[in-house]
Every structure is written in structure tokens, then in C-alpha cells.
Amino acid sequence: MAEGIAAPGSPPQSQVSRSSQDQQRFGIAAGAAAAGGLLLAGLWLHAWPRVLLLSAAGCLGFRAFRAQQRGEPLRLWAQRGTNIESEDAISILRTPQELYQSWNDTELLRQIIPYCRGVERSGQRMRFTIERPVTGAVEMESEITQELENRLLAWEAVPGAEIQSAGEVRFEPDPSGRGSIVRLRLATGPSGWLRGFGLSAKQQAHTELRRFKQLMEAGEIATIQGQPHGQRSAMARLERLVPEPLGSDIMPAEYARPRRRGPVGEPLERERAIRPAREAI
Amino acid sequence: MKALCWQGKEQVGVETVSDPHIINPHDAVVRITSTAICGSDLHLFDGYIPSMEQGDILGHEFMGEVVEIGSAVRNLAVGDRVVVPFPIACGHCYFCEHELWSLCDNTNPNAWMAEKLFGYSPAGIFGYSHMLGGYAGGQAQYARVPFADIGPIKVPERLSDEQVLFLSDIFPTGYMAAENCDIKPGDTVAVWGCGPVGQFAIKSAFLLGAGRVIAIDRFPERLRLARESARAETINYEEVDDVPGQLALMTGGRGPDACIDAVGMEAHGTSLLARMDAAKQKLMLETGRPNVLREAIRACRKGGVLSVAGVYGGFLDTIPFGAAFNKGLRIATGQCHVQRYLRPLLDRVQRNEIDPSFIITHRLSLDEAPRAYEIFRDKKENCVKVVLDPWAAPKAA
Numbered sequence: 013m014a015e016g017i018a019a020p021g022s023p024p025q026s027q028v029s030r031s032s033q034d035q036q037r038f039g040i041a042a043g044a045a046a047a048g049g050l051l052l053a054g055l056w057l058h059a060w061p062r063v064l065l066l067s068a069a070g071c072l073g074f075r076a077f078r079a080q081q082r083g084e085p086l087r088l089w090a091q092r093g094t095n096i097e098s099e100d101a102i103s104i105l106r107t108p109q110e111l112y113q114s115w116n117d118t119e120l121l122r123q124i125i126p127y128c129r130g131v132e133r134s135g136q137r138m139r140f141t142i143e144r145p146v147t148g149a150v151e152m153e154s155e156i157t158q159e160l161e162n163r164l165l166a167w168e169a170v171p172g173a174e175i176q177s178a179g180e181v182r183f184e185p186d187p188s189g190r191g192s193i194v195r196l197r198l199a200t201g202p203s204g205w206l207r208g209f210g211l212s213a214k215q216q217a218h219t220e221l222r223r224f225k226q227l228m229e230a231g232e233i234a235t236i237q238g239q240p241h242g243q244r245s246a247m248a249r250l251e252r253l254v255p256e257p258l259g260s261d262i263m264p265a266e267y268a269r270p271r272r273r274g275p276v277g278e279p280l281e282r283e284r285a286i287r288p289a290r291e292a293i
Numbered sequence: 294m295k296a297l298c299w300q301g302k303e304q305v306g307v308e309t310v311s312d313p314h315i316i317n318p319h320d321a322v323v324r325i326t327s328t329a330i331c332g333s334d335l336h337l338f339d340g341y342i343p344s345m346e347q348g349d350i351l352g353h354e355f356m357g358e359v360v361e362i363g364s365a366v367r368n369l370a371v372g373d374r375v376v377v378p379f380p381i382a383c384g385h386c387y388f389c390e391h392e393l394w395s396l397c398d399n400t401n402p403n404a405w406m407a408e409k410l411f412g413y414s415p416a417g418i419f420g421y422s423h424m425l426g427g428y429a430g431g432q433a434q435y436a437r438v439p440f441a442d443i444g445p446i447k448v449p450e451r452l453s454d455e456q457v458l459f460l461s462d463i464f465p466t467g468y469m470a471a472e473n474c475d476i477k478p479g480d481t482v483a484v485w486g487c488g489p490v491g492q493f494a495i496k497s498a499f500l501l502g503a504g505r506v507i508a509i510d511r512f513p514e515r516l517r518l519a520r521e522s523a524r525a526e527t528i529n530y531e532e533v534d535d536v537p538g539q540l541a542l543m544t545g546g547r548g549p550d551a552c553i554d555a556v557g558m559e560a561h562g563t564s565l566l567a568r569m570d571a572a573k574q575k576l577m578l579e580t581g582r583p584n585v586l587r588e589a590i591r592a593c594r595k596g597g598v599l600s601v602a603g604v605y606g607g608f609l610d611t612i613p614f615g616a617a618f619n620k621g622l623r624i625a626t627g628q629c630h631v632q633r634y635l636r637p638l639l640d641r642v643q644r645n646e647i648d649p650s651f652i653i654t655h656r657l658s659l660d661e662a663p664r665a666y667e668i669f670r671d672k673k674e675n676c677v678k679v680v681l682d683p684w685a686a687p688k689a690a
């Protein structure tokens with residue numbers, strides 16, 4: 013595999029620093045100074061530019077602080093070959109069986125993966141088309157490496173694939189006896205972040221799980237794309253050129269899934285009465 | 294269509310925008326016949342709720358006629374007359390199933406923003422910042438209503454708009470504030486704020502069996518309304534040294550059994566702490582002025598209930614939590630779970646137990662909304678509640 017991506021769960025490769033102590037200190041000091049500058053500029057500006065600059069100052073300051081604490085050189089982004097890995101979990105009021113089956117539905121996957129335009133499956137191979145606004149379309153091909161019915165699915169990019177990623181999803185019955193807990197682990201190499209998703213593995217996992225839950229419980233993905241609004245500020249119009257990475261950038265207009273009706277496990281057709289609020293009042 | 298848009302701090306304006314349409318299968322589009330301005334809108338107007346954007350359509354108290362429904366909406370038909378609750382709820386998640394509608398898991402497309410601030414995201418709300426969904430609001434001629442099969446309630450033709458409009462928010466909000474007080478027959482309840490929410494909290498406290506309600510504000514017309522329409526006793530906080538002290542006198546040294554904060558993050562005050570809050574809020578060091586919260590905690594009897602209906606958004610300083618803890622107070626908070634109260638409160642209106650229109654002081658056209666925000670914010674012209682007609686021609690000045 014091009015960048016030596018490991019499946020989630022394996023320890024990240026350690027990066028031994030070779031830079032000299034002085035260089036290291038200089039890097040950290042420069043980083044801290046830059047963070048200070050961003051902070052001042054941020055305080056001076058307003059609204060979103062302020063939020064952006066202050067967050068950048070925060071990130072940079074934090075990285076500089078951490079590098080100083082750990083005696084490592086300051087790095088602005090993960091190095092080649094570093095796994096970016098994340099795990100997230102969500103509870104969904106549906107049985108593990110229902111969730112497992114839905115996860116195997118390519119149309120559903122298309123809807124929950126950010127910027128995904130198409131999913132094809134043949135045998136154990138899956139092919140995803142991801143179309144991001146700036147970098148354009150990329151194809152990702154992966155292979156299912158493990159399949160335990162109603163419990164687990166794991167996949168990994170095929171050898172030599174342009175974008176390295178691996179993932180695993182588990183469906184567990186919720187200990188409360190109702191619904192399930194879904195755990196999603198994703199790992200991508202740096203190119204996965206830059207070219208593939210445009211989101212960190214963490215954001216990616218979180219977004220996919222939330223959309224999955226919305227489709228399975230509510231029958232649609234909540235969105236505000238396409239609703240009316242008044243005159244936006246120039247800044248907001250600029251921002252809007254790039255669709256929101258974390259909002260619902262797809263519109264599942266015609267595609268409504270049957271909602272869960274009644275307690276988990278009961279037939280879907282069961283009429284759900286909108287609970288007539290407490291009679292007590 | 295015409296819609297009232299947020300254009301920046303203390304600036305709103307009526308703009309011509311595109312008409313809403315069905316986006317998701319559980320949507321409906323409603324032609325709005327009546328819409329109101331809420332105390333919560335004032336927090337947006339004054340710029341204290343983060344993540345507002347220029348061009349956002351305001352408004353979350355509205356009703357009207359269904360003109361279009363999505364493919365998955367079964368229980369509504371074009372032509373139905375409905376009141377729309379302000380929290381948007383999916384009806385099928387853990388929280389909806391437990392009737393905690395304003396905490397729905399599935400209706401905030403920007404949940405990640407709220408998660409950053411609150412840990413977990415509450416439901417989306419109409420016209421109430423991007424952090425709470427970014428949904429276009431109802432101070433407009435039409436609105437798109439997501440999850441229309443869950444929220445909106447059909448209302449009978451024989452009731453007027455004014456009698457049922459407030460089911461969308463302030464009547465249930467006041468009711469929930471009182472219900473949270475766990476009132477036993479004869480209890481004394483103190484209510485800070487005699488705005489619309491406070492007025493409904495007072496009425497509801499009596500409906501739920503309170504023996505006495507003591508209402509606190511500084512505007513004579515609002516205090517009079519509390520006395521005359523709901524037989525509350527009143528305190529004008531500008532005429533007493535210290536509200537908790539006055540409440541102690543009035544309750545024989547015991548304190549009210551429950552205290553309701555119907556004021557929220559923009560409380561007015563003249564104490565040293567209140568002035569510090571105001572300064573810190575200007576410097577963006579604090580996001581609220583919690584002096585009502587402080588007073589209520591101090592005034593409440595031991596083992597009593599603090600019920601917070603007033604809205605808070607971020608971080609508060611110098612809250613006497615030691616007093617709350619050592620007196621063993623129970624605290625109930627949150628955006629109202631409106632859907633829970635729609636049916637029972639509509640029944641009360643139908644049985645003539647209450648006519649919610651008693652609080653309306655101003656009936657204006659949508660074009661007059663910018664002026665309406667100002668008089669409502671500054672409590673000019675004895676303004677208590679403004680109802681807007683989105684279709685009326687503006688009155689000639």
C-alpha cells in the first residue's frame with residue numbers, strides 16, 4: 013500500500029525527530045509568534061473572519077504548546093505515512109439487523125458519505141465516486157475484508173489505490189434493550205484527507221453516522237439547502253461558493269426511507285399514533 | 294414573497310425573497326396568515342445569539358394554511374389550517390419518543406456547531422441561528438415546515454387566528470414553566486418578567502393550583518395586566534430595595550415554593566453585579582446578564598424549584614450555585630416541548646378556559662416589522678405582544 017495505511021486499531025507509526033534542538037526551538041517560537049499575530053488580527057476583525065482567525069490562532073498555539081511539551085518539532089500537518097484515525101459511535105432506535113442491511117444498501121451509502129456521487133458494488137469490491145467542489149472527482153476502490161452478518165463490516169482500500177483508507181462498522185444491541193449502538197472507525201492517509209474527503213477522519217465518521225441515524229430514524233436527512241433567504245453579505249456569498257462540508261450537501265428529495273414505526277422490532281406498518289400528549293393536563 | 298430578514302445587530306428589514314418549496318419528503322409549505330414577534334427574537338435582534346447570518350429569515354411563532362405537501366406527509370392535506378410549533382422534531386428518535394421534542398436528535402443540520410458549544414445538539418428551531426439549524430423562519434408570507442407530519446396541529450375554523458396562534462410557543466412555554474414547578478395546591482410561585490411568557494406562566498400557575506402568584510417587572514402596564522387578567526400580586530422591582538427581601542416579607546420569611554425566570558439573558562438591572570454583566574456582555578466576555586437567575590436562586594425557599602423559561606445562550610458569571618446547592622433547589626430548564634402541549638392547551642382554549650389573545654397590544658403588517666421590533670424591545674407604546682399580518686397592506690403613515 014502506497015502510504016502504508018494500517019487498519020484502524022493498529023498503533024500509528026512513530027515519527028522520530030531528527031531536527032536539532034535549536035531548529036526545534038526556533039520553529040516552536042516562530043509558531044507561537046504567528047499564533048499571537050493571528051490572535052491580535054482576529055480580535056481586531058469581526059464576525060466570521062474573526063472566528064476563523066481565532067480558531068487558527070488557537071490551533072497553532074495548541075500545536076506549538078504541545079510540540080514544546082513533548083520536545084518534538086512543530087508540525088503544521090500530519091506527515092506522509094501517518095494514519096489519521098478516528099472512532100465515533102451513535103445510538104439508533106433500530107435493530108442491529110435492520111441497520112446492517114441498510115448499511116449494505118449502496119444508495120444509502122451514497123447519501124451518507126459527504127460529497128459522494130455514486131457507489132457501486134460487485135462482489136467484495138466497492139467503488140465510490142467522491143466529487144469535491146475544489147479538487148474535483150476521485151474514484152476510491154475498496155475491498156470488504158470482513159463481514160459478520162448483523163454485526164460487523166470492515167473494508168480497506170485495494171492495493172495501489174490512489175486514496176488510502178480503511179474502515180470498520182459495528183452494530184451492537186443497545187444495553188438498554190432498545191435499538192443499537194453503531195461504532196464507526198475510519199483511517200485515512202494524508203492524501204485521503206486532502207484528495208478524498210476534505211474532512212478529517214473524525215468529521216467524516218461523525219457526519220456519516222449522523223446522517224445514517226437521520227435516515228434510519230427520521231426517514232430523511234435534515235437540510236436547509238435550497239430554502240429562501242434574504243441578501244447575504246459578500247463574505248457569506250464567498251463562503252457559499254464551497255458547499256458546507258458538514259451540512260447536508262446532498263438532497264435526498266425523492267428518496268425517503270420507510271421510517272421506523274412503533275417500538276423496535278415491531279412491524280413497520282404498525283400505525284404510529286402521534287402521541288396525544290398527556291391527558292392529565 | 295416578502296420576508297423579514299436579519300441584517301445585522303439591531304437591524305432587520307423586509308426583503309423580497311424566493312418562495313419556499315418542498316425539499317424533503319416530510320416537508321410542507323404553509324401560507325402564513327398570522328405571525329408574532331417573540332422575546333426570543335429580541336436576543337437575535339440585539340445580537341446575543343451567535344451564528345446568525347445576514348439574510349436569515351426570522352420568526353418562529355406562526356400559523357397558516359397548508360399549500361403544498363411532500364410525498365411522505367400523510368396526515369395533512371392542502372387547505373388544512375395549522376399552527377406550527379417552534380421546535381422542529383422528527384417524532385421517531387429517543388427524545389421525541391420521550392416527549393422531549395425540543396431535544397430531537399435528528400432535525401438540526403448543523404448539529405456539529407451546537408455540539409461544539411453544548412456537547413450535544415438540541416432540535417432545530419425556525420429562524421433561530423445556524424447553530425440551531427439555520428431554518429428560514431415564519432415572519433414571512435410562506436414557510437417551509439420540515440417534518441410537517443409531526444409538529445403542526447390542525448385547528449378548528451371557529452377559533453380565530455389570535456386565539457390559537459400562541460400555541461406555537463409562548464402559551465406552552467409559560468405552561469411548561471409552571472408545570473416544571475411541580476405545584477401543590479396552595480403553593481406560592483414567584484415569576485420574574487411580565488412579558489408574554491411571564492403572563493402565560495402566571496395564568497398557568499393558577500390553572501395548576503397555585504394559591505398565590507407574585508409577579509415581578511418594572512413596566513406598570515405589564516404589572517397591571519398581571520394583576521387584572523390573572524389576579525397576581527406584583528412587585529415593581531424599581532420600587533423595592535431588594536426583590537428577594539421583599540419576597541421573604543410577602544411569604545412570611547419562607548420564600549416562594551417555586552421561582553420562574555421568564556426574563557432570560559437580557560435581564561435589566563441596576564445592581565453592581567448587573568452593571569458588570571452589562572459591561573462584560575459588551576466586551577463579549579460574558580454572553581448573558583443573569584441577574585434574574587441570581588435573584589431567583591437567592592429568593593427561592595429551601596427545597597424549592599427554580600424553573601428557567603428565559604433563554605440563555607452561552608456562559609454566565611457569578612451564579613450563586615452554592616446557594617442553589619445548599620438549599621437543595623431543583624432546577625428545570627429548556628426550550629419548550631411545544632408538541633407535548635398542543636392538544637391539551639387547544640382543548641382548554643376550546644372549552645373557553647383561557648383566551649390567549651389577551652396579551653396582544655399591537656396588530657401590524659409585516660412591512661411594519663422593523664418598527665415593531667423596536668417598540669417591543671424598548672417596551673414603548675405599552676407594547677406587550679405584536680402580531681403581524683404578512684398580507685396586509687402597510688398602513689399609510
Ligand SMILES: NC(=O)c1ccc[n+]([C@@H]2O[C@H](COP(=O)([O-])OP(=O)(O)OC[C@H]3O[C@@H](n4cnc5c(N)ncnc54)[C@H](O)[C@@H]3O)[C@@H](O)[C@H]2O)c1
Nearest residue numbers: 332333466486488489490556557560561602603604628629
Ligand atoms: N424556553 C422557551 O421555550 C422560550 C420560549 C419563548 C420565549 N422564551 C424566553 O422567555 C423570555 C421572555 O420572553 P417574552 O416574550 O416574555 O419577552 P419580553 O421581552 O416581552 O419580556 C421580558 C420581561 O422581563 C422584564 N425584566 C427585565 N429585567 C427584569 C428584572 N431584572 N426583573 C424582573 N423582570 C425583568 C422586562 O421588563 C420584560 O417585561 C425571553 O428570554 C425569551 O427568549 C423562552
Ligand SMILES: [Zn+2]
Nearest residue numbers: 331332333462
Ligand atoms: Zn418564541
Ligand SMILES: [Zn+2]
Nearest residue numbers: 383386389397
Ligand atoms: Zn426526534
